[in-house]
Amino acid sequence: MGAAEPPAAPDPVRVLVVDDEPAIVEFLAMGLRREGYAVRTAADGRAALPQVDAFDPDLVVIDVMMPRLDGFALTRELSGHPRRGLLILSARDEKSDRIAGLELGADDYLVKPFDFDELLARLRAILRRRQPARAAVVAAGGIVVDRAQRTAQADGRGLELSTREFDLLAHLVEHAGQVCHRQQLLDAVWGHAFYGDENNLEVYIRYLRRKLGDQARQRIQTVRGVGYRLADR
DSSP: OOOOOOOOOOOOOEEEEEOSOHHHHHHHHHHHHHTTOEEEEESSHHHHHHHHHHHOOSEEEEESSOSSSOHHHHHHHHTTOSSOEEEEEESOOOHHHHHHHHHTTOSEEEESSOOHHHHHHHHHHHHHHHSOOOOSEEEETTEEEETTTTEEEETTEEOOOOHHHHHHHHHHHHTTTSOEEHHHHHHHHHOTTOOSOTHHHHHHHHHHHHHHTOTTSSSEEEETTTEEEEOOO
16 A cells, blocks of 8 residues: 555635725735735625635625625625634724624724734734634645644654744644745744744744755745745645
């Protein structure tokens, strides 16, 4: 019998952006794609419904003030899904509006104008609450990581890793093929309360490359100004 196939690398997180302002849609779609998300867009709530059926998004970013089917009505339509997260993005900053959105089933409510990094942090928080438990074993690009046993292999060769190295490699493997933002990696490996030197991340990436024999930086790729991506093949 041949060796068992390693588990496939996870698909990119799918985000549907629903907003009738083309500039905001373009800004969000470009930024989210740069972060490694798969993105589709819709100009209003009515147009979003077939996109939800076809695309099956993990996250939906919803503007409130839209023609045909507004954001509150769309939130009501989409609420109740056990896995799908809903983030309302609105210029309406009244307390009553925020309460209404959350009571209709939104996971979070962010007021325009907004900071893109804050939006990313809120989306990641929704995903952490919504996504199922991690698989114990993940694999991509010839690397196999067993979280339960805290072991890792590259091309069948065991790797001796520190705790930080292991957690960093595991996160990269889980998100193979996606761009992992520097802050995303710091949050995942060092924790949200980390206020140390961000150069720590570069140091540990260098350690991993050395142990993987990745002197050419083909396995762990630098995405300049953004973060790192593990090649998935």
